[in-house]
Amino acid sequence: MPDYAIMWEWLSLAARWTHVITAIAWIGSSFYFIALDLGLRKTPSLPPLAHGEEWQVHGGGFYHIQKYLVAPEFLPEHLTWFKWESYATWLSGFCLLVIVYYVGADLYLIDRHVLDLPQWGAIGISVGSIVLGWLIYDTLCKSPVGNSTFGLMLVLFVILTAMAYIYTLLFTGRAAMLHMGIFTATIMTANVAAIIIPNQTIVVADLKAGRVPDAKYGKIAKQRSLHNNYLTLPVIFFMLSSHYPLAFATQWNWLIASLIFLEGAIIRHWFNTRHARKGSPHWTWLAAVVIFIVIAWLSTSPKLGDAREEVASANAERFLAAEHFAAARDVILGRCSMCHMAEPVYEGVLQAPKNVHLDTDAAIANHAEQVAMQAGFSHAMPPGNVTEMTPEERALIVAWFREAGG
Numbered sequence: 001m002p003d004y005a006i007m008w009e010w011l012s013l014a015a016r017w018t019h020v021i022t023a024i025a026w027i028g029s030s031f032y033f034i035a036l037d038l039g040l041r042k043t044p045s046l047p048p049l050a051h052g053e054e055w056q057v058h059g060g061g062f063y064h065i066q067k068y069l070v071a072p073e074f075l076p077e078h079l080t081w082f083k084w085e086s087y088a089t090w091l092s093g094f095c096l097l098v099i100v101y102y103v104g105a106d107l108y109l110i111d112r113h114v115l116d117l118p119q120w121g122a123i124g125i126s127v128g129s130i131v132l133g134w135l136i137y138d139t140l141c142k143s144p145v146g147n148s149t150f151g152l153m154l155v156l157f158v159i160l161t162a163m164a165y166i167y168t169l170l171f172t173g174r175a176a177m178l179h180m181g182i183f184t185a186t187i188m189t190a191n192v193a194a195i196i197i198p199n200q201t202i203v204v205a206d207l208k209a210g211r212v213p214d215a216k217y218g219k220i221a222k223q224r225s226l227h228n229n230y231l232t233l234p235v236i237f238f239m240l241s242s243h244y245p246l247a248f249a250t251q252w253n254w255l256i257a258s259l260i261f262l263e264g265a266i267i268r269h270w271f272n273t274r275h276a277r278k279g280s281p282h283w284t285w286l287a288a289v290v291i292f293i294v295i296a297w298l299s300t301s302p303k304l305g306d307a308r309e310e311v312a313s314a315n316a317e318r319f320l321a322a323e324h325f326a327a328a329r330d331v332i333l334g335r336c337s338m339c340h341m342a343e344p345v346y347e348g349v350l351q352a353p354k355n356v357h358l359d360t361d362a363a364i365a366n367h368a369e370q371v372a373m374q375a376g377f378s379h380a381m382p383p384g385n386v387t388e389m390t391p392e393e394r395a396l397i398v399a400w401f402r403e404a405g406g
Helices: 004-039 082-100 105-109 121-143 150-168 174-210 213-241 255-274 283-298 314-321 325-335 363-364 368-377 391-404
Strands: 050-060 062-068
Touching: 004 082, 004 213, 004 368, 004 391, 050 121, 050 325, 082 121, 105 121, 105 174, 105 314, 121 174, 150 174, 150 213, 150 255, 150 368, 174 213, 174 314, 213 255, 255 283, 314 325, 314 363, 314 391, 325 363, 325 368, 363 368, 368 391
Parallel strands: none
Antiparallel strands: 050 062
């Protein structure tokens, strides 16, 4: 029977794999339809009631696409909905949040130096903030502010920046950045589930019944779809950020998150303008490069936790008390700590990978499962076995991990 920890690791991988697959499907269909809608053109040959058309080539065939704002004389029986990609992306992402950050709250979610929260409290704040984000956003959209697309986006930018800062006062830097991703992704999926699909369902029912649909439903759905389009690139960044300590583990991580929203919007503006055949605003790429340079500069500020004393979590105590801890610690200090420390001494390594420090007893115990998976059960670390860890040393790490009940 495989070890529990190994099965949990595979469950995490399965959830992440599913999340990536569904996200690709959602983002792909979203980008495609935005580009399609912006590229439609009115021509003299359009049939009655048609709003615009476009033809495309793909897969050895030709596609003639026409858009109708009201029902044409004939509608095919089968209607294809693009909604499950969004739902599956959010559900798989939330599963991953539970597997990694809620189950591993002591290590990944809670930073005792930031705020000493009980595990249930941290999880409660996480879930509450995610729900609150959608409620605030939806209320704003339905308020007078929502009548101005630009004004609404500006207010939303301020709220997102404030949330980025608040999250850094609650959680680890890694969790703060990840929560900006799920905070935003929840708004996007809720837009699909609560606004876009219901509104389109009403319009479709009117079209099939021969009624003229109320234009407000299409207008609202299009506004929410546009928001989703501009928020997509920042969400992707936040999902990738957990692999890059320079993004999440620096003094200005909240400001970096804010600038990522700005940069993502600028990049989408270039694509949307091009798809609409309204020119090529090349200034957007210069602005994006400048913003990225500023982000890189901000990341050189002092790292969070550089001068902190590592505190062993309650879960780590059993690893510290294990009989083989001292021997395993010596192996880890000799083979891993030259990279995994506040100031790495291995040439070319400027910061501890994933901000994992393995230079104190408490730090090693806190990361026992990661060490066992990366350097015991597998040979992923050290990379290329550059420090020449022996099979006996790997077996010792596994023995220590299992002895402590890992």
